[in-house]
C-alpha cells in the first residue's frame with residue numbers, strides 16, 4: 001500500500017518540489033495551499049492523478065489543520081509524513097507590525113504546523129510517522145526588516161526540539177529543516193531581491209534532502225550545509241553577526257527590489273493578493289462565486305468562527321448534507337446561533353448554485369468551490 005504524505009505550501013517553491021518528489025517515489029499526497037489553479041496544475045502533470053488530493057485552504061483560518069487531517073484520512077486512510085512548507089516572509093521593522101501581520105507569522109509558521117501535528121497524532125502514532133518543520137537561518141541569526149519572521153522561525157525551531165523529545169516514545173520522528181537560501185518566489189513576493197542565484201539552492205535539492213531524511217528517519221536536515229555552518233558561526237558571535245547582516249543586506253537577500261523601494265514620491269507597492277483577501281476588501285466586489293454567495297454572511301461567519309475552509313471541504317464531499325449534520329461537524333455541540341448560521345449558509349450556498357434543495361431539509365452538493 002502506498003504511503004501518504006501531507007504537504008502544505010504545495011502550490012509553489014519547496015512544497016511543490018516535495019510534492020513532485022513524493023509522487024515520483026510512489027506516495028499518495030495531500031497537497032495544501034490557497035491557489036487552487038496551481039494545485040490543479042500540479043495534479044494534472046501527473047499520470048497518477050488518483051494519488052493526489054488537492055485541498056485549497058488558507059492556513060490562517062481556524063480549524064484548517066483539522067480539515068487537512070480529516071481530508072487525508074477520508075481519502076487515503078493513513079498519514080505517514082507531514083511536510084509543513086507553507087510560509088510567507090514579512091517586511092518591515094518588528095516594532096511596526098500590525099496585529100494581523102504578527103498573527104500571520106506565528107499562525108503560519110508556528111501555530112498551524114503544531115496544530116497539524118496535534119490533529120494527526122493518532123494517525124502518526126499508528127504509522128510511526130514523521131513530521132517536518134521548515135526553519136531558517138534567521139531562527140539563529142535574526143535579520144532586521146523581516147517583521148516577526150525571524151522570531152516565528154526561532155519558535156518553530158525550539159518547538160521542533162520539544163516535539164522530537166516528547167514523541168520519540170511513540171516512534172514518531174520530528175525533523176527540523178534548515179533549507180538555506182532557496183531559489184523560489186518567497187523573498188520576491190515580499191518585495192526583496194532574495195539571495196543571489198549563485199548561493200540559492202534549487203527547491204528540488206531541498207525536496208530531495210527531505211525525501212532522503214524520510215528514508216533515513218533523520219532528525220535534522222541541512223540542505224546547504226555550508227550555509228548552516230556559517231549561521232552557526234554567526235550564532236557564536238551574535239553582535240558581529242548582527243552588524244554584518246545589517247550592513248550587508250545582500251547576504252540575507254533583504255535588499256528591496258528597485259520597483260518596491262519606498263520614497264516620498266512613490267506610494268508603497270500593491271501587495272500580492274489572493275481571492276480571500278480580495279473578498280475581504282469591501283470596495284471591490286468579489287469575483288469568486290463562493291465569496292459572492294457567502295458575502296452577506298461574512299461578518300456572522302467571522303464572529304462565530306465558521307471558516308471558509310470548512311465550507312470548501314464541505315463542498316468537496318459531494319454528498320447530501322443536512323443542517324444538523326453540518327452543524328454537528330462544525331461546532332460539535334451547536335447552540336441556537338450556530339444552527340441558525342449553518343441554516344443560512346446552506347441556503348446561501350443553494351442560492352449561489354453550490355447546493356440543490358432536495359426537500360426535508362436536505363441539500364445535495366452540485367458544485368465544488
Ligand SMILES: NC(=O)c1ccc[n+]([C@@H]2O[C@H](COP(=O)([O-])OP(=O)(O)OC[C@H]3O[C@@H](n4cnc5c(N)ncnc54)[C@H](OP(=O)(O)O)[C@@H]3O)[C@@H](O)[C@H]2O)c1
Nearest residue numbers: 009011012013014033034035058059086087136182184186
Ligand atoms: N526560499 C527561501 O530562501 C527560504 C529560506 C529559508 C526558509 N524558507 C522556508 O521554506 C518554506 C517554503 O518557502 P518557499 O521558498 O517554498 O516559499 P514560496 O515559494 O513562496 O511558497 C510558499 C508556499 O506557502 C503557501 N502559503 C503561503 N501562505 C499560505 C496560507 N496562508 N495558507 C496556505 N498556504 C500558504 C503558498 O501557497 P499559496 O500562495 O497558493 O497559498 C506556497 O505554496 C517557508 O516556511 C519558508 O519560511 C524559505
